[in-house]
Amino acid sequence: MSVRYADRFRIPFKGLKEGDHIFDFEIDSSFFEIFPESEIKEGQLHIEVILHKSTRMLTFDFFIDGTVRVPCDRCLEMFDLPVHFTYSLYVKFGHERIEESANALTIPEDDYFLNISQYIYEFIHLALPLRRVHPNDEEGHPTCNPVMLKKLEELSVEGNVQTNDERWSALKGILKNIN
Ligand SMILES: [Zn+2]
Incomplete structure (x- = not known):
């Protein structure tokens, strides 16, 4: 099941014209099941990906928006932490696949699609603050249990x-x- 689910995140860039292309994904707990080591198991997120395609390069802009369920560092109760994050992935063509850094990748010339699920996963984790606590209410009091x-x-x-x-x-x- 999870293999086919993961296929949804394939971007078939080869057949696309040069220019901008928009992809939308709604993700929930099924997404985090692709990554058994994931610290996050549940969440509701909208991911918009804008692909800028040029002759020698692909740039993917990720707009991540939603919530993930994490334990509160103050009261230990699970809560929905808001996540708003933007990050870019730069893809060049070369002889073999090389992960240059967290957001730069070289892929073989004859590749025709890129599965971006790994990047969505990593960027969501990058978006998490070190300290995760229940937000305060309007009067500035913590909404902890x-x-x-x-x-x-x-x-x-x-x-x-x-x-x-x-x-x-x-x-x-x-x-x-x-x-
Ligand atoms: Zn709390």
């Missing part, structure tokens, strides 16, 4: 869990007193 937050607070008090930062502040406090 209050029950979870309370539980976590209790646990950290009971277990006397301190982060490195807290230890560091305590140390700095001691140093100040010595001086």
